[in-house]
Amino acid sequence: MPSELFILKMENLSELITSSFEALSLNKTRTALATLGIIIGIAAVITLISLGQASQKAVENQIQSLGSNLLTVISGSFRPGDFRSASGTATTLSLDDAKAILSSSKITGVKNVSAEIQRREAVTAGRKSTNTTVIGVLPAYKEIHSVDLDVGEFISESDNSALSKVAVLGPTTASDLFGGSSAVGKSIRINKIAFTVIGVMTSKGGVGFGGNQDDTILIPLSTAQKQLFGVTYVGSVSIEVADAKLMDNVRDQVGYLLLSRHKISEPANADFTIFSQQDVLSTISQVTGTFTALLSGIAAISLLVGGIGIMNIMLVTVVERTREIGLRKALGATKKAVVSQFLIESVILTIAGGFIGMILGTTLSFVISKLINLPFTLNFGSIALAIGVSGGIGILFGWYPARKAANLQPIEALRYE
Amino acid sequence: MITVKNLSKIYRTDAAETVALDNVSFTIKKGEFVAIMGPSGSGKSTLMHILGALDTPTSGSYSLDGKELNKLTDDELAVIRNQKIGFIFQSYNLLPRTSALKNVMLPMIYAGVPKEKRIPTAEKYLKEVGLGDRINHLSNQLSGGQQQRVAIARALVMNPAIILADEPTGNLATAQSEEIMAILTKLHKEGRTILMITHEPEVAKYAQRIIHIKDGKLI
Numbered sequence: 001m002p003s004e005l006f007i008l009k010m011e012n013l014s015e016l017i018t019s020s021f022e023a024l025s026l027n028k029t030r031t032a033l034a035t036l037g038i039i040i041g042i043a044a045v046i047t048l049i050s051l052g053q054a055s056q057k058a059v060e061n062q063i064q065s066l067g068s069n070l071l072t073v074i075s076g077s078f079r080p081g082d083f084r085s086a087s088g089t090a091t092t093l094s095l096d097d098a099k100a101i102l103s104s105s106k107i108t109g110v111k112n113v114s115a116e117i118q119r120r121e122a123v124t125a126g127r128k129s130t131n132t133t134v135i136g137v138l139p140a141y142k143e144i145h146s147v148d149l150d151v152g153e154f155i156s157e158s159d160n161s162a163l164s165k166v167a168v169l170g171p172t173t174a175s176d177l178f179g180g181s182s183a184v185g186k187s188i189r190i191n192k193i194a195f196t197v198i199g200v201m202t203s204k205g206g207v208g209f210g211g212n213q214d215d216t217i218l219i220p221l222s223t224a225q226k227q228l229f230g231v232t233y234v235g236s237v238s239i240e241v242a243d244a245k246l247m248d249n250v251r252d253q254v255g256y257l258l259l260s261r262h263k264i265s266e267p268a269n270a271d272f273t274i275f276s277q278q279d280v281l282s283t284i285s286q287v288t289g290t291f292t293a294l295l296s297g298i299a300a301i302s303l304l305v306g307g308i309g310i311m312n313i314m315l316v317t318v319v320e321r322t323r324e325i326g327l328r329k330a331l332g333a334t335k336k337a338v339v340s341q342f343l344i345e346s347v348i349l350t351i352a353g354g355f356i357g358m359i360l361g362t363t364l365s366f367v368i369s370k371l372i373n374l375p376f377t378l379n380f381g382s383i384a385l386a387i388g389v390s391g392g393i394g395i396l397f398g399w400y401p402a403r404k405a406a407n408l409q410p411i412e413a414l415r416y417e
Numbered sequence: 418m419i420t421v422k423n424l425s426k427i428y429r430t431d432a433a434e435t436v437a438l439d440n441v442s443f444t445i446k447k448g449e450f451v452a453i454m455g456p457s458g459s460g461k462s463t464l465m466h467i468l469g470a471l472d473t474p475t476s477g478s479y480s481l482d483g484k485e486l487n488k489l490t491d492d493e494l495a496v497i498r499n500q501k502i503g504f505i506f507q508s509y510n511l512l513p514r515t516s517a518l519k520n521v522m523l524p525m526i527y528a529g530v531p532k533e534k535r536i537p538t539a540e541k542y543l544k545e546v547g548l549g550d551r552i553n554h555l556s557n558q559l560s561g562g563q564q565q566r567v568a569i570a571r572a573l574v575m576n577p578a579i580i581l582a583d584e585p586t587g588n589l590a591t592a593q594s595e596e597i598m599a600i601l602t603k604l605h606k607e608g609r610t611i612l613m614i615t616h617e618p619e620v621a622k623y624a625q626r627i628i629h630i631k632d633g634k635l636i
Contacts, residue, residue, distance in 0.1 A: 332499020332527040334492045411471040
């Protein structure tokens, strides 16, 4: 029988929504303050998720820009808990290893191989000086790492064989040393040895993993080994694989080749580590993902607190409107009708808060991403989440006060002073 | 219309038992205008609340319009209050800052009457109580007598089996009291069943029959 009395039709719903708005507008200050908790919570969650995703995307772009289908071999083993040889200090890779990888008949799918060695050095040009990463490279570096030149030319095969003292500057280094003026043809001193600048790279963007790619100096590998660092080994070998599908194959084949060249029988004892961009990407995604989740979790706590604030306000409202509830019940309001009325009020509060919080959060993440130079993406998922979550909070925290209102005895409610 | 048999209401606290109603039995026929009179504390309000399905008796039976109310659930009682009973309270009990029209429409909303039927029905009853020109006035902009007339219109919109008036003139001055009683008398003449609580003999005079109650017993 009750079902025939109060059927929640669309018409009734619009009636309830209108009367809820009227009820909420009676005490505007309280309504605004109750909503504030939800606004802040939703804005915080949206901002943090959006910035987290933006920085993740920035890092991904950066790593993609290092070159595609790239495998990197570094000397030293990188197993967890094993600090026998830290990377960079091991001296087990040589230029011959790189050449062998390129020419081996046992390896298929290698497009290009390059070997590098890098150190931080003091660099001066005239009176200006800077500390930067100096990398000894082969000509293949340009293609493998997708280097583009702004002006001048790249290090050539003959530069390498002649141990030429030539340098290609990153854009940041170029402006550090030469300001706005052209660097090509000028002389710089790396660790007191004079080099001639033959080119300047285009910018790849500042933020990133493994140092700022724009703040580097590239010199011929042979020059770096013999003239500058006085060593015979290389720090790393970069392998460009022809096809992404061949990455795993090439990784295995390179691994076996190097093991046999280094006369190591047990793969667990390898004195080198091979990793792909995918490895780096997933490691970084894991780290940024954890951070985003952590921060969003903290923001979610503020949402919870906001929800409790809504519950508090709704409880006060129920007490204040006890007589009204009693009257409504005397006039035939069922429990369901009273529950709906109060639930709709709290859902309106939280959804309005969620909507304002969403606008605030989106604006905030837009401004912040512009300020710290991150790509801004409008995430419809997090917007839907904000509305959904705030509505859910309204139902969750409105439920108890609404039940309390519905369970009031009409006669006691009517007598309430 | 109303049959009450051996109705008792006992309030129990840890310390004491208070008998508010003691074995009350009576019947009210369709079309009657009955006043229940008694001093304060006599149990007349308790009786009124039980008759209005706002409260339940400790023992005894109560049937309204052929329906036994003892065994009904809360929501079923809500339906009875909505469709069988029209309440008129001493303190009017209108929704504050809400128009007369909306106040009168309230029971129809809970009954699920469609909007296009609600407005003309509410307007019709507001005209009947002489407030045709104050349909959109907010409840707090109306005088006490006018507010009580809105309450009467609200009691009528569901065309209930019985109208229960709890001290309908208790908060009103004499002139306004007479207006309200004139409306109730008119409703009675139109064939409605009215049960009214009062402690004022001059108000009780309007009724056809007076039930006296004292210390929870009919006398």
